[in-house]
Amino acid sequence: MRNSLDWFRLYYMRNYSFVDQLCLHADKLLRTLGGRVALTDHARPNPAETIPEANLDTAQKKHISGLMRVNYAGEVCAQALYQGQALTARNPELKTQLIQSGLEEEDHLRWCQSRIDELNSHVSYLNPLWYAGSFSLGVIAGLCGDKWNLGFLEETEKQVTSHLEDHLEKIPKADLRTQAILDTMRKEEAEHAHIANNLGAAELPQPIKSCMSFVSKIMTSTAYWV
Numbered sequence: 001m002r003n004s005l006d007w008f009r010l011y012y013m014r015n016y017s018f019v020d021q022l023c024l025h026a027d028k029l030l031r032t033l034g035g036r037v038a039l040t041d042h043a044r045p046n047p048a049e050t051i052p053e054a055n056l057d058t059a060q061k062k063h064i065s066g067l068m069r070v071n072y073a074g075e076v077c078a079q080a081l082y083q084g085q086a087l088t089a090r091n092p093e094l095k096t097q098l099i100q101s102g103l104e105e106e107d108h109l110r111w112c113q114s115r116i117d118e119l120n121s122h123v124s125y126l127n128p129l130w131y132a133g134s135f136s137l138g139v140i141a142g143l144c145g146d147k148w149n150l151g152f153l154e155e156t157e158k159q160v161t162s163h164l165e166d167h168l169e170k171i172p173k174a175d176l177r178t179q180a181i182l183d184t185m186r187k188e189e190a191e192h193a194h195i196a197n198n199l200g201a202a203e204l205p206q207p208i209k210s211c212m213s214f215v216s217k218i219m220t221s222t223a224y225w226v
Contacts, residue, residue, distance in 0.1 A: 043106070043107060043110065044107050046110070046111050046114055046181070047111065047180040047181050047183070047184040048111070048114075048115070048176075048177035048178070048180045048181050051176045051177045051180055052176075052177075053118070053177060054172070054174040054175045054176065054177070055174070056172065056174070056175060060172050060175070061119050061120075061121075062121075063170075063172075064115075064119060064171060064172070064175060064178055065116060065119045065120075065121035066224040066225065067167050067170060067171065067178075067224070068112050068115050068116050068119070068121075068178065069116060069121065069122070069123060069124050069223050069224060070124075070167075070219075070220045070223045070224050071108075071112045071164070071167065071182070071185070072109065072112040072113060072116060072123045072124065072127075072223075073123070073124045073126070073127055073130050073219060073220075073223035074160060074163065074219070074220075074223075075105055075108045075109045075112060076109070076124075076127045076130050076131050076134075077130050077131070077133075077134040077219070078102075078105045078108075078134075078156070078160070079102060079105055079106070079109065079131070079134075080130070080131045080132070080133075080134035080135035080138060081134045081135070081137060081138040081141075081152075081153075081156060082098045082099070082101060082102035082105065082138065083102065083135060083138065084134070084135040084136065084137065084138020084139040084140075084141070084142065085098050085138040085139075085141055085142045085149050085152070085153065086098040086099055086102070086138075086142075087138070087139060087142065088138075088139050088141075088142025088143050088149070089142050089146060089149055090142075090145075090146050091146045093199070094146050094149065094150065094199060097195060097196075097199065098153070101153075101192050101195075104188055104192075108185050108188070111181045111184075111185070112181070115177065115178055115181060118177075124222075124223040124226055125226050126222060126223060126226055130219055130223075133215075137152075138152075141153075146200070147200055147201065147202040148202050148204075150196045150197075150199050150200060150201035150202065151196075151201040151202040151203060151204045152204065153192070153193075153196040153201065154193045154196035154197050154201040155193075155204050155208075155209055155212060156212065157189045157190070157192040157193035157196065158190075158193050159212060159213060159216055160189045161186055161189045161190045161193065163216070163220065164182050164185055164186040164189065165186060167182055168182050168183065168186065
């Protein structure tokens with residue numbers, strides 16, 4: 001299995017034509033929004049792979065499905081953010097880190113998708129909206145300069161980590177499969193924030209942090225149901 005950096009070199013350093021790149025990104029976009037992320041050779045095992053299914057009632061399954069739909073939507077946003085930020089990042093090291101983090105987020109997408117399928121539910125119908133908005137924010141963050149790009153990344157990951165911690169409290173104790181997925185995601189999101197800080201992230205002004213939190217609450221409250 002190739003590691004993330006090997007995959008980065010293969011995918012992003014080959015001399016693809018402009019049309020080839022459009023096709024590759026379009027394929028990734030459609031799979032992400034459709035809840036069918038491709039299984040690639042850099043994919044990691046699902047943390048819940050060896051954990052038996054719990055005996056959950058209908059109400060519990062519906063609740064867990066809603067939470068995982070929110071988490072999938074959050075990962076759609078992360079994919080879009082990373083793509084937008086990588087597109088406008090100036091520092092090659094930052095660009096590489098954004099792509100590598102995006103690869104981990106693909107695993108998160110796949111794990112959430114798998115759990116949603118197991119619960120016979122669906123991803124959010126509003127994912128195209130979240131994707132478009134997040135991609136635009138990523139491009140803007142990158143245009144503001146690398147230190148602000150990193151600052152936006154760090155704050156995003158901090159808020160996602162907090163959000164995952166909240167979901168871990170809301171998941172039924174018996175559902176060890178979902179807990180394993182969310183706990184792994186939580187640790188990796190926190191690590192992304194730590195890496196961004198080490199690379200020189202600027203502290204975002206409080207009004208921007210509050211705005212990001214407000215938008216996040218709109219997304220989570222709607223994706224749970226739709």
